[in-house]
Amino acid sequence: MESLILIILIIIPGSWSGNWRVTSGDQCALKGSSVVIKCEYDYPLDHMVTAVGWSKTLYVSGKRRRFLLSRLPSPPEHFVYVGDRWSDCSLQINDVQHIDKGAYFFTFETTLNTWTSKASARLSVRELTTVVEPSTVTEGDNVRLTCVSGCPTPINIVWFRDGQRVSNSVFQAGREDAGSYYCAALGQETVRSASVALNVQYLPENISISMDPPHVVEGSSVNLTCSSAANPAAHSYTWYSQGIASSVSSMLQVGSGQVLSLPSVDASHTGLYLCQAANQLGENNSTEVLLVIKRKNPDGLSLLILAGIGLSVLVTLVLTLLLFWLKQRTRAENKAVYDSRLSGRGLSSLDPSDSVNANIYMLPPSTPSSPPPVTATQDSAPHSQRKSHHEHDDPPAYEDEVTYSTVTITPRNPSLPHHMNNSRVLRDSWSKAGENDDSVIYASVAKSS
Template sequence: MESLILVILVIMPGVWSGDWRVTFNDQCALKGTSIVIKCKYDYPFGHFVTSVTWSKAWLVSGRHRLFPVSNLQSSPDHFVYAGNKRGDCSLKINDVHDDDSGAYYFSFVTTLNRWRSQTFLQLSVKELTAVVQPSTVTEGDDVKLTCVSGCPTPTTIVWYRDGQAVPNPVFQARREDTGRYYCAVLGQETARSAFVALNVQYAPKKVSLSISPSGDIFKGSSMTLTCSSDANPPVTQSGYSLYKDGHFIGSGQHHNISDVQPSHSGLYHCQAWNNISWRGSDLINSTQVPLDVQYRPVNVSVSMDPPPVVQGSSVNLTCSSAANPAADNYTWYRIDSPSSSSMLQVGSGQVLSLPSVNASHTGLYFCQARNRLGESNSTEVLVAMMKEEHGGMPLPILAGLGVSLFLTLVLVLIFFWKRRKQRIHAEKETMLGFKHNGRGLSSSATEDESNSVYANIHRLPSSPPPVTDITPHSQRSSHREHDAPVSSEDEVTYTAVTQKPRDPSLPRHINNSRSKAGETDDAVIYAIVAKSS
């Protein structure tokens, strides 16, 4: 029995020391983690611990007061005593938060006394701080993630982006890397930093153009063309441009057309810009979107071949129109007279053939073009029969004769014009001869008459010689003013004249000396016009 008591005394605290003592160190805890505060206590021999208590000091009315941790407003398992009643006074705090920071005291009660630590344990609560460098980057730039801990205790850090693990804290930014980042303690991910954002800017991608309403677009309806893209920073209103068939339409994300017309059909595409380039290009285009405006037949018309309708001939009437989709049904009608309101259906198809026209075919014709959107009528065309008279010539022959007569008339006019021109030319030459003759007579005294050729031109009388005027001289002049020849026509006889050229064998200075002396080698031609009385 005595030996058993000795063994118990040996293993009991205080046996060796016998001092009242509590031993602990200040602690630093990361917010969100769970920590164990290490603590040791001792007491004198002969005492048995009956209860232990951890208390926290709170400042109340300017004084610090102690409140047992078990009485603090917290979850039941927030503070857990991890020691025993034999010298271990460790305390575990789960999910540390900011309110847990402060001064803590440990006290215990024995069978003979009670004791409280003479000093307090200071608990500091810190948190992780995430740093992204730089916080705003352009796609392709380098990014570095750094986690700063306020506690000196080394911990293993892991990174997350929007809840997804980040394998490497240093990377080359992509557009997918945009998001909120935080760091945490490995194994205690609840202990994490506040969020920090990484903004990765990039040029517009996935540029698209949509047309509302979707499906078929009809003439006269309204529609909206909308541009969209994935870009950071987002593309503004002025950053969007709309093009039709390669031609600029306007700026803006939305384009409304209240009255759609066939002219709006074409290929459309958007262009987006946000001042960020991608592979050297600042302007990013969408794919082309076709717009096909559908409408019922319009501008329906009828053509006739051949235009003049001759009895017994064949005539083709062709109906044409503009429509989308194209007209697939044509119906022909005839109105027998303008005053008649009754219509007679005379055929179908785009071409109406009248193989042998007769009087029963005369009337006003029009066609009706139809597609699945509606129908429209053409204007009326008159088919009037032109009869060919017996013994008469066909119209093409008459037309040919008219052309021939016109050409003949033109040729006759040209012939008379040339004859008149020749006669005027001959008269001019005659007048020039008269002048030359006068000059020759004045200088012929010094020339050799053997080199001259004379031509005598006589005017034959065309009327009897006039009666001898016996009127006195005083009255003769007055009679001359009233007497005039009735009519006469000169008869002129033309003679061919040759001109002797200069002697080319003589030197030029001899010819020139002869010219200075009044001589010439050129034969002088004289023409004497004699008017017979």
Template sequence: MKSLIWIILVTTPGVWSGNWGVTLKNQCALKGTSVVISCMYDYPDYHTVRSVGWYKAQYLNSMWQLVPLSNLPSTRHRFKYVGNKQNDCGLRINNVQHTDEGAYFFHFKTQYNQWTSKTYAQLFVKELTTVVQPSTVTEGGNVSLTCVSGCSTPVNVVWFRDEQAVRNTVFQARREDAGRYSCAMLGQQTVRSKSVALNVQYAPAKVKLSVSPSGEAVKGTSVTFNCSSDANPPVTQSGYSLYKDGHFISSGQKHTISDIQPSHSGLYYCQAGNNISRRGINFINSTEIHLNVQYNPVNISISMNPLHVVGGRSVNLTCSSTANPPANYTWYKRTDSLSGGDIQVGSGQVLSIPSVEQSHTGLYLCQATNQLGGNNSTELLLEMMKGWKEEHGIQFLPVIAGIGVFLFVALVLAVVLFWRKRRAHAERKQPHIGLSGRGSSSSGTEDQPNTVYANIHALPSSLPAVTDISPHAQKSSHPEYDAPTAHEDEVTYSTVTITPKKPSRSRHINSRALQDPQSKSGENDEFVIYATVAKSS
């Protein structure tokens, strides 16, 4: 290239004239910026500059050639002569591109001669480079920004993040610091370096649970839960979990219930995590939302209080159901088909009849409704008992009859017992009882049809009872009776044993009394009565 310049200088007229010269300075420019190539020239005093021009060395046809700037492609309006025709020969290049890099020569003419610079100005084109260290950082970590120009001359740099100016080049990263950073030369902020992204990682924030469709859920419809969050890196499908009343339901960002039921009502929230903790917490919960499942009335029933209705008294019929929202109740009374069907008799959960009459009897039902629909209860029969006697008399008639029979039997038993007690008391008061046909107060004769011998001996309670009386024993004890007379009939002996209540009052009533010689006093509290009964032949 030096040889080319030498040839140009030799062949150019006026080269060897005195006081001619051009002073040029190399320049480093940033791509996209504007740069001025400094240039000063000189010539003899008696010369007047008529024309000036700049050339750029181009390698054409296997050789270097000086090409006027006006002939270069895409240079129009980008190259501008900013010097004059006296001494300044400066050249401005706007929106410098890498193709502008190279050697520039200045040439001028006077009325007598022309001159081309012996040296050239070298233009270097560089770019601003942004360096962000580190480019990925966890929230709270330190970040530094560096702008590299490539030119040896220092430049004043300004910083931008997503079109917003940045003051500090060293800072602790926050999630809002994430973005694309670029730098530019002061005064030429429109020309910036290629942006570099700063990735600030942080735990999930703004965790939110939504339900679709919004509003109240209706039984039998489909409901979808969706969980979202602001996190870096984003929360994956497995990083989301859905909970109901504190119990795990499923994992994933979405959860659908195709046939919603009242049992699905409750408090729901979702949980999000991306392996980055915040204050030692790895999973962040959303706020709770309440799912309220609405449904039409079911399980409708009627109760009556009191169960047995008495004429003239009050009765309450109560209708109950399960519904969401709560049901409204309407009461109807059944009538025959000729009367036109059911008659509305009231509204509200309780139908109260203060004084029941015969016209109130019949079949009743209630209808429970809400904005989702309605259903009827089963029928309830209201029957009336006219009064207390009808209500209680029929029920207690068997009881009253039983009580009457019991009292009658008790009275009869009491009379019998009283009579027996009076009779026993009268007998205890008699001192002597005797019935005799012979040896008594009246004498018997043969003409007498029946002769009765009665011998009663009241023994002390200490004597033993005689259990066996035989004719031989009678004969040994009473010899006067060994041979029955012709006047006597066959004699039969019987034994009666009576235990006295008070031994001290025992008396001896002796009319032909016989005692067992083997009996001992004090062995028994019984006494023996012997009776002789004579039958006529």
């Protein structure tokens, strides 16, 4: 029996000679990074590997138990076997989280046996930590940024402030440098630290005064508001004033608080106003603001009355011009009608029914070929009648002012005596001679008294 056992050991060298082994080391990984747990294994030469796997020790009900990684709840591709079935048994863990820390074991099966590592590979998880020294500074002080990884393996880091890359980790702080700083692994910017704020303090600056309302009338109220940029914020405001007519050359304190209220202002409030803002670091003054109080306008009612009078005068003037124009237009129309009646109405168009033309007579001349001379009636007419006749040559202003009682048109016959030209016998004979003669007719127009 002993001989048989010895033969078996000779035929299968290494089976019981201690060639079974798994070698791995502990790893430290940053949260959010990827890590590879290095591992090597060995087995007898006459064996063939048929299965490999990793497991993790967990505490369940106070006891340690091993669970295959394939059975643990985890995101896809979180655990990836990157070894082979000959000698490399490395394991890669992606997006490492604190839950991934612990002890890991490698197990492999061969055609003749199963082997599990005796020692575990421990994974520790750390985070990048940002240190800002000091975290609160006064403007002009120096600041140093330090990034601590927690793992012994050095890494290259970069700095960010409010998401923007920062080139220097040591600098002189200004108010624009205030913000949140963090460090990250170069090439793996998602592997980053938590943010740390840098607080840069400075005196109150850019102090300004606003006035509400901007234009102040005597008797009204006004509010002056003081604003400033400061860190920490201004905790006190003091107001000073200097009157324009004041004999005091220095400014006097007139109030405190961010808002200075002046109710029912008068001329004495006119002057320069200044605001002083202060915080823990010190104080600063604003520029001076001039407050001008306008007097009330006592002549406002008088101006309204004058405006009303002016408007009334303007309306009266317009109406006067309109009436004058209408009167001139009426006079021109009447004159045109009168002129048309004098010049446009011929003797042949005289209507006996017209009251004006009812007593107009036309007598034919005795000699058609010769022009009639002036009638005896014309010659013997008194000088007053001729004067009246000439006066009526010009058109009167109104047509109803001229009234004609009798108009006698008598052609003169040169063969008859002068005194017979006016006889009724001649008129009868001439009327028989013809009424359609085209001879020139001279007449005398007499106006009744």
